[in-house]
Amino acid sequence: MDIGKLKPLLDHEGPWASVYLDTSRATADAVKLQQLRERSVADRLVEQGVDTATRAAVLDRLAHEPVSRAPAGRAIFAAGGEVVLDLSLDVSPSVVDASWSVLPHVAPLMELLADDPLCLVAYVDRAGADLELRAPHGWEPREQVARTERPESQDRGHRTVPDDRGEWHYRNWVANERSRTAETVAAELTRQWPSSGAQLLVLVGEPRERRAVHAKLPEQLRQVTVEADGSGRSGGASMHLLDQQIAQLCEGYVRQRLEDALARFHAGRGRPGEHGPLGADSVPGVAAEGMPAVVDAARSRQVASLLVGEAGADPGRSVWVGPEPEQVAVQRGQVRAMGVPEPVAARADDALLRCAVAAGAEVLRVPDGVEGPAGGLGAVLRW
Numbered sequence: 001m002d003i004g005k006l007k008p009l010l011d012h013e014g015p016w017a018s019v020y021l022d023t024s025r026a027t028a029d030a031v032k033l034q035q036l037r038e039r040s041v042a043d044r045l046v047e048q049g050v051d052t053a054t055r056a057a058v059l060d061r062l063a064h065e066p067v068s069r070a071p072a073g074r075a076i077f078a079a080g081g082e083v084v085l086d087l088s089l090d091v092s093p094s095v096v097d098a099s100w101s102v103l104p105h106v107a108p109l110m111e112l113l114a115d116d117p118l119c120l121v122a123y124v125d126r127a128g129a130d131l132e133l134r135a136p137h138g139w140e141p142r143e144q145v146a147r148t149e150r151p152e153s154q155d156r157g158h159r160t161v162p163d164d165r166g167e168w169h170y171r172n173w174v175a176n177e178r179s180r181t182a183e184t185v186a187a188e189l190t191r192q193w194p195s196s197g198a199q200l201l202v203l204v205g206e207p208r209e210r211r212a213v214h215a216k217l218p219e220q221l222r223q224v225t226v227e228a229d230g231s232g233r234s235g236g237a238s239m240h241l242l243d244q245q246i247a248q249l250c251e252g253y254v255r256q257r258l259e260d261a262l263a264r265f266h267a268g269r270g271r272p273g274e275h276g277p278l279g280a281d282s283v284p285g286v287a288a289e290g291m292p293a294v295v296d297a298a299r300s301r302q303v304a305s306l307l308v309g310e311a312g313a314d315p316g317r318s319v320w321v322g323p324e325p326e327q328v329a330v331q332r333g334q335v336r337a338m339g340v341p342e343p344v345a346a347r348a349d350d351a352l353l354r355c356a357v358a359a360g361a362e363v364l365r366v367p368d369g370v371e372g373p374a375g376g377l378g379a380v381l382r383w
Contacts (some may be wrong), residue, residue, distance in 0.1 A: 001113050001365065004197060005087065005355045009104050012079050013323060017050050017058055018105035019076040020089075020097040023065060029363045037096050038062045044098035053081030061086060073112060077104045090114040107315065107349040110308060110365045111236045117136050117199035119246065122189060124205035124213050126178060129185045133196060134246065145188045178212060186216035193221060200253050201225040202246055226253070258364050261305040262372065264380045265289075269373075288379045291348055295319055297379050298355035299326050305380040307357065308349060309366040312376020315349035323357035348377065 009016075012072035021037045031116045041062065045055045058076055061083045065074075085104075099105045105212050119134040122145075124237045129145045187200065201217075201224055203210040210227050217225060228245045268286030291314040310314055320332045322340030328351045329335045335343035356363050366372030374381075 001110050001115060001363050002118060002197075002199070003353065003357050004364050006085070006104075006106060006109075006353070008085050009077060009106070010325065010354070010358055012084050014079055014102045014103055014104070016078075016104040017045060017054050017078045018097075018099045018101065018241045019045075019058055019062075019078075020073065020108055022073050022092040022094075022096075024092050031043075034065070040096045042174040044096070045100070048098070048100035050100050051081070054078050057081055057083050061316060075109060075112065077106075079104075085120065087113070091270070101346065101350070103321065103342045103346045103350045104353060105347070105350055106353050107308075107347065112365070115251055115365070116247075116250045118197055119202050120189070120193065120196045120198035120252065121202045121204060121246070122185065122210075122213070123210045124185060124203055126181065126209060128181055129188075129205075129213070131189075131192070133198065134202075137357045141320055145185050178209070182209070182212035182215050185213050187211070190218055191284050199224065200250065202228055202249060203243065257362075258366070258370075261362075261364055261380055262366070262370070265305075265307060265373065265378055266353050266371075267379070269353045269378070271372050286381055289373045289377075290314065290375050290380060291317060291319070291377050294352065294379045295311050295330055295348070295383055298352055299328055301326065301355075301359040302381045302383060303356060303359060303361045303379045304382045306352060306361055306363045307366050307373050307378040307380070308352075308363065309372040309376035310368040310380075311372075311375070314375035314377040315347070315352075318345045319348045319351050320344070321346045325354045328352075328355060352377070 005302055019041055021041060023034065038059065042055070042059055045058065050058075058078050063076075071090075072092040075087040075089055075169060076083055087109070089109075089281060091112045091114075093108070093112060096298075097105075097108065098360075116135075121132050121134055123130040123132075128216050131145065131342035133360040193201065203213055203225060204227075207227075207229075214222065214227065226249045228249065265287045269289050288294045288303075294303070294306070294314075298306075314322060319328055319330055320335045320343040321328045322335050322338060322343055327335055327338050327340055327343075329338075329343075353363060355361075
């Protein structure tokens with residue numbers, strides 16, 4: 001799950017109204033069903049004591065939902081009389097869920113948001129590249145890079161020096177231009193990568209051009225770069241095949257990222273609730289397992305990858321928190337010792353996700369049937 005989109009929630013204090021509802025319009029009575037869902041949200045917010053201003057902000061946002069291109073669902077988070085975050089969901093919530101809690105109830109997002117990475121796609125050719133940003137909900141064009149008119153090369157299919165010295169110089173010019181263009185495209189991709197928010201870079205185009213760009217990228221960016229066949233600019237069946245190929249690359253990226261994190265976790269795990277000890281098959285200090293150890297690691301911003309399992313009771317248990325993300329502990333007295341006079345109880349998964357957002361950690365959902373952390377909470381540590 002891309003938790004970067006949850007950053008606005010860090011800038012506001014609670015309590016929070018968190019609303020999840022289905023907004024799909026696939027049936028003839030969709031409008032009537034939507035009205036019933038909105039009425040249900042209103043009733044639940046009143047029952048839970050949500051203040052008038054915050055309740056009105058949520059209901060006003062729901063009343064202005066667009067009729068066309070409605071997403072599968074929406075998650076709305078409001079506090080202090082304003083909607084702080086309104087997310088489109090990839091999976092329709094099975095029921096209307098409206099809660100009022102000290103922290104935003106973000107845990108359901110792990111099942112309702114797609115795991116597909118945000119992709120920066122570069123359509124590369126001899127003249128440069130067209131860039132676009134692809135998300136599960138669609139794509140947006142970025143810009144063109146080094147796109148200028150150049151004479152077309154006549155590839156004769158051999159590498160010997162021709163009798164025509166002019167042709168030989170022309171081939172060298174073409175090769176040099178290709179190298180310069182690849183360097184320009186790679187430099188622009190490197191410049192745009194941090195601000196794009198993307199997790200995967202996809203190079204599309206003829207093998208020679210995309211490989212030339214790939215070779216010019218810095219090592220860190222090459223590690224998250226994959227290549228896809230075809231130009232993707234002819235539309236129709238060609239574009240459909242490219243979409244399928246990019247979808248497969250995204251699935252492979254998600255699967256490999258989870259496998260790598262679990263491999264590091266299993267190598268460093270210890271007994272439940274403890275950091276990995278020294279041992280024949282473990283590395284000290286690289287994993288935490290069980291709620292007490294994970295909470296301790298999150299408090300000190302040690303978590304690199306937070307692992308949340310579908311099976312296990314730990315995510316739904318309570319911890320004690322203060323206003324800041326790192327003010328979290330299993331014991332109330334621990335939070336008081338951090339200078340918080342009145343700690344409050346919150347769900348462990350909501351509190352840990354808040355920590356992950358603040359620390360820039362990744363969050364990975366461990367499906368049922370995959371060996372994950374005992375109790376449903378684990379972490380791969382930064383140190």
